[in-house]
Amino acid sequence: MGSFVDEILNDVKAKNPAEPEFHQAVEEVVESLEIVLDRRPELRSYKVLERMIEPERVLMFRVPWVDDSGAVQVNRGFRIEMNSAIGPYKGGLRFHPSVNLGILKFLAFEQVFKNSLTTLPMGGGKGGSDFDPKGKSDNEVMRFCQSFMSELHRHIGPNTDVPAGDIGVGGREIGYLFGQYKRLRNEFTGVLTGKGLDWGGSLIRPEATGYGSVYFAAEMAGTRDDTLEGKICLVSGSGNVAQFTSEKILDLGGKVVTMSDSGGYIYDDEGIDRDKLAFVMDLKNNRRGRISEYVDKYPGAVYTATDRDSDHNPLWAHKADCAFPSATQNEINGKDAANLLAGGVWLVSEGANMPTNLEGVEQFIDAGILYGPGKAANAGGVATSGLEMSQNSMRLNWSREEVDAKLHGIMKSIHSACVETADQFGTPGNYVNGANIAGFLKVADAMIDQGVV
Numbered sequence: 001m002g003s004f005v006d007e008i009l010n011d012v013k014a015k016n017p018a019e020p021e022f023h024q025a026v027e028e029v030v031e032s033l034e035i036v037l038d039r040r041p042e043l044r045s046y047k048v049l050e051r052m053i054e055p056e057r058v059l060m061f062r063v064p065w066v067d068d069s070g071a072v073q074v075n076r077g078f079r080i081e082m083n084s085a086i087g088p089y090k091g092g093l094r095f096h097p098s099v100n101l102g103i104l105k106f107l108a109f110e111q112v113f114k115n116s117l118t119t120l121p122m123g124g125g126k127g128g129s130d131f132d133p134k135g136k137s138d139n140e141v142m143r144f145c146q147s148f149m150s151e152l153h154r155h156i157g158p159n160t161d162v163p164a165g166d167i168g169v170g171g172r173e174i175g176y177l178f179g180q181y182k183r184l185r186n187e188f189t190g191v192l193t194g195k196g197l198d199w200g201g202s203l204i205r206p207e208a209t210g211y212g213s214v215y216f217a218a219e220m221a222g223t224r225d226d227t228l229e230g231k232i233c234l235v236s237g238s239g240n241v242a243q244f245t246s247e248k249i250l251d252l253g254g255k256v257v258t259m260s261d262s263g264g265y266i267y268d269d270e271g272i273d274r275d276k277l278a279f280v281m282d283l284k285n286n287r288r289g290r291i292s293e294y295v296d297k298y299p300g301a302v303y304t305a306t307d308r309d310s311d312h313n314p315l316w317a318h319k320a321d322c323a324f325p326s327a328t329q330n331e332i333n334g335k336d337a338a339n340l341l342a343g344g345v346w347l348v349s350e351g352a353n354m355p356t357n358l359e360g361v362e363q364f365i366d367a368g369i370l371y372g373p374g375k376a377a378n379a380g381g382v383a384t385s386g387l388e389m390s391q392n393s394m395r396l397n398w399s400r401e402e403v404d405a406k407l408h409g410i411m412k413s414i415h416s417a418c419v420e421t422a423d424q425f426g427t428p429g430n431y432v433n434g435a436n437i438a439g440f441l442k443v444a445d446a447m448i449d450q451g452v453v
Helices: 003-015 020-039 048-053 101-117 138-152 171-185 208-222 240-251 274-286 291-297 334-342 358-367 380-394 400-424 431-449
Strands: 057-066 072-083 089-095 124-129 161-165 232-235 258-261 264-267 302-305 322-324 347-349 370-372
Touching: 003 020, 003 048, 020 048, 020 101, 020 358, 020 431, 048 101, 048 431, 057 101, 057 138, 072 089, 072 101, 072 138, 072 161, 089 101, 089 171, 089 380, 101 124, 101 380, 101 400, 101 431, 124 138, 124 161, 138 171, 161 171, 161 380, 208 240, 208 322, 208 347, 208 370, 208 380, 208 400, 232 240, 240 258, 240 274, 240 322, 258 291, 264 291, 274 291, 291 302, 334 358, 358 370, 370 431, 380 400, 400 431
Parallel strands: 089 124, 089 161, 232 258, 232 322, 322 347, 347 370
Antiparallel strands: 057 072, 072 124, 258 264, 264 302
């Protein structure tokens, strides 16, 4: 790395101590951008990268609520409004015990580049709380969401900041959040995405991140005159992204053999077909059960419990052609990446945000496999959120086919931008560089046009 990049990274670590995920996200991006900054010195003099790394606004607030036993609980709420150069802040809300400032800053930073790649006018943001909806009653979740929105509503709006769902925030939570916003502001606007179809939501939105990840994978495979037909695929997670990733893999003729949750993973050598996937969807979406229950229903499968002390995840050690990490950040480390390569995987498409650590990314790039980083491969979710915003603004609803076609077209455009930009900057086939540089340049040019703000 050059001294300029070293200087930026040292500055980020000094200003943002104890935020390793944010440091990691910044390092991965700035390493790609050194070649851009060498070609365009005005970007350095305007300090575009330094401004992009610093959030425009960080909101942190307490969220008091009352549980079903009458006891008062207190959580912490956040919203990171990272960059609005090309549009209103856009990004999900995450409710999970692991949520902290560093994780949300990493997610918001990634979101800036991801949203830029979608071709839609959206800035980057992220938010959430350390509240855990698991094991809570509907009434407890409602009371928490109402308290959370009682503060957040001051800072968001359809032309300012448009949150969506993320881990722990699905249709139920979006409904409660929207209801409270509407009550407090006395207006019905497209302030949240992921809404119910009867009150402003978009068809394909629940499927979009998973579908988009597979569309991106199919585009990558096409560069080697191949398809996903007949390919064995490892999928992690069992939530929204993993479910619809698996569904679209089946649509394209692939075979899914794994799914997981925080307790462990299942391996089904016969493949997770549509009936089995329907069982998982009911288990997770309706009964809110654990993936271990899969083997009770389908005893031919094998369940392996998570070993917190292990230095690798055995899910990634099975022989396969493709991998779709769809659970959470840093779920693939260096040893996992080596296991994937040893098992024959030649394509990785990230449905989660930054699921591969820097050591793993380096191995994938050095091995020359098709590696689609999350900011490109999983941009379908926020792209369809952008389409939901468009429908809300026009007061109309597009058909399922229309939205799916637009999503597919956006993923093709993102893939083309990554490939062409990587070629233009002398790193052909490097989707990491392609995604980072293409996403950066659009935002950087807008920031220069708008002055030092």
